[in-house]
Amino acid sequence: xxxxxxxxxxxxxxxxxxxxxxxxxxxxxxxxxxxxxxxxxxxxxxxxxxxxxxxxxxxxxxxxxxxxxxxxxxxxxxxxxxxxxxxxxxxxxxxxxxxxxxxxxxxxxxxxxxxxxxxxxxxxxxxxxxxxxxxxxxxxxxxxxxxxxxxxxxxxxxxxxxxxxxxxxxxxxxxxxxxxxxxxxxxxxxxx
Amino acid sequence: xxxxxxxxxxxxxxxxxxxxxxxxxxxxxxxxxxxxxxxxxxxxxxxxxxxxxxxxxxxxxxxxxxxxxxxxxxxxxxxxxxxxxxxxxxxxxxxxxxxxxxxxxxxxxxxxxxxxxxxxxxxxxxxxxxxxxxxxxxxxxxxxxxxxxxxxxxxxxxxxxxxxxxxxxxxxxxxxxxxxxxxxxxxxxxxx
Numbered sequence: 001x002x003x004x005x006x007x008x009x010x011x012x013x014x015x016x017x018x019x020x021x022x023x024x025x026x027x028x029x030x031x032x033x034x035x036x037x038x039x040x041x042x043x044x045x046x047x048x049x050x051x052x053x054x055x056x057x058x059x060x061x062x063x064x065x066x067x068x069x070x071x072x073x074x075x076x077x078x079x080x081x082x083x084x085x086x087x088x089x090x091x092x093x094x095x096x097x098x099x100x101x102x103x104x105x106x107x108x109x110x111x112x113x114x115x116x117x118x119x120x121x122x123x124x125x126x127x128x129x130x131x132x133x134x135x136x137x138x139x140x141x142x143x144x145x146x147x148x149x150x151x152x153x154x155x156x157x158x159x160x161x162x163x164x165x166x167x168x169x170x171x172x173x174x175x176x177x178x179x180x181x182x183x184x185x186x187x188x189x190x191x192x
Numbered sequence: 193x194x195x196x197x198x199x200x201x202x203x204x205x206x207x208x209x210x211x212x213x214x215x216x217x218x219x220x221x222x223x224x225x226x227x228x229x230x231x232x233x234x235x236x237x238x239x240x241x242x243x244x245x246x247x248x249x250x251x252x253x254x255x256x257x258x259x260x261x262x263x264x265x266x267x268x269x270x271x272x273x274x275x276x277x278x279x280x281x282x283x284x285x286x287x288x289x290x291x292x293x294x295x296x297x298x299x300x301x302x303x304x305x306x307x308x309x310x311x312x313x314x315x316x317x318x319x320x321x322x323x324x325x326x327x328x329x330x331x332x333x334x335x336x337x338x339x340x341x342x343x344x345x346x347x348x349x350x351x352x353x354x355x356x357x358x359x360x361x362x363x364x365x366x367x368x369x370x371x372x373x374x375x376x377x378x379x380x381x382x383x384x
Contacts, residue, residue, distance in 0.1 A: 029267050059272070062258075066227065069222075
C-alpha cells in the first residue's frame with residue numbers, strides 16, 4: 001500500500017537488531033486517520049470472506065483492529081497476556097514468545113467469545129517470526145472456529161513468519177512488506 | 193447516555209467485590225459500532241475544547257480512544273505499562289496502582305509524544321478510584337501540556353475517583369455513572 005510505504009519511509013526509524021521503530025504513528029502514538037485508510041484496505045482485501053469477528057492481541061494490535069472492525073461492522077476480541085492462567089476451564093490459553101520483550105507470555109481468550117460459529121480475521125500491527133499470529137490461530141483452532149485470514153500492517157519479509165503461514169495455506173495480507181532494511185543508511189526496501 | 197445504560201443493564205454482570213463485568217462489549221470483546229456512538233458523544237461533550245491529542249492507557253482504553261479519536265481527527269497516544277523503566281531521559285514516567293490486578297505499574301510515555309503545545313483529552317473505559325487517570329494527568333503535567341478533560345465510559349460513582357477529580361476543577365464526563373450495584377440481585381442504579 002503506497003500511502004503506508006511512504007509513511008514508513010518518512011517516519012520509520014531503522015535500529016540495529018532488525019528493529020523498525022514506527023512508534024510515531026503505529027504503536028505508541030497512533031494516527032487514527034491513517035488507521036482508517038488501512039482498515040478500508042483490509043475490508044477491500046477480505047471482502048470475499050464471511051468475517052464475523054476480528055481477533056487481535058494486546059496492546060498495540062487493539063487500535064488498528066478496532067478501526068478496521070468499523071469497516072466490517074463486527075466485534076473485536078483481544079487476546080490478553082496473562083500473569084497467571086486461571087485454569088477454571090473458562091479460557092482458551094496458549095503461549096506466545098515475544099520478539100520485542102524476549103520472554104514468553106500466557107495468552108488467553110474467554111471461551112464465550114470464540115465458538116465454532118465464528119469466522120475470524122486476525123489483525124495485528126507487525127508480523128515477524130509469526131509467534132503472535134500462530135498463538136492466535138491456536139486459540140481459534142481450540143474453539144473450533146474458522147481462520148478466514150490474517151491482516152498485517154507491516155510484515156518483516158526477511159523473517160520467516162509470513163512465509164510459513166502462507167505455506168500452511170493461510171491467507172495473509174500485509175499492507176507493507178519489508179524486503180530489507182539497513183540501520184546504517186536507514187534505507188528500507190519494500191517487496192513489490 | 194441512555195443507550196449505554198441499557199447495554200450495561202442488558203449485558204453487564206455484577207460480581208462480589210464491587211466488580212462490574214462488561215467484557216462482552218467493552219474490555220475483552222469490543223462492540224465497535226457502540227464505541228462509535230460513544231465517541232460521537234465524547235465529541236459532542238468536548239466540542240468546545242481545543243483537543244489536539246487523546247491520551248489513554250493500555251490495554252482496554254486503546255479501542256475506545258482510537259474510535260473516539262476518529263471524531264476529533266487527532267492522534268492517540270497510549271501510556272505503556274513498563275516492566276522496567278529505562279531511565280534514559282526519553283520517557284515521562286509515573287506509577288499507577290491497579291484496582292483489578294492489585295499491583296503497581298510503572299507507566300511511561302515517550303517525551304516526543306507529549307509537549308507544552310498539547311491540549312490533551314484523556315479517554316478510558318473505567319473510572320473507579322481514579323489511579324489510572326491521576327497517573328495520566330501526572331504524565332501530562334510533566335510535559336507541561338494542558339489537560340482539556342477526561343472522558344470515561346463507565347464511572348463507579350460510589351468510589352471516590354470522579355469526585356476528587358471534579359473537586360480539583362478537572363472536567364470529567366462519564367457516559368454512565370453507577371450510583372450503586374448489588375451482586376446478589378444484579379441490580380444497577382445509575383446517577384441521573
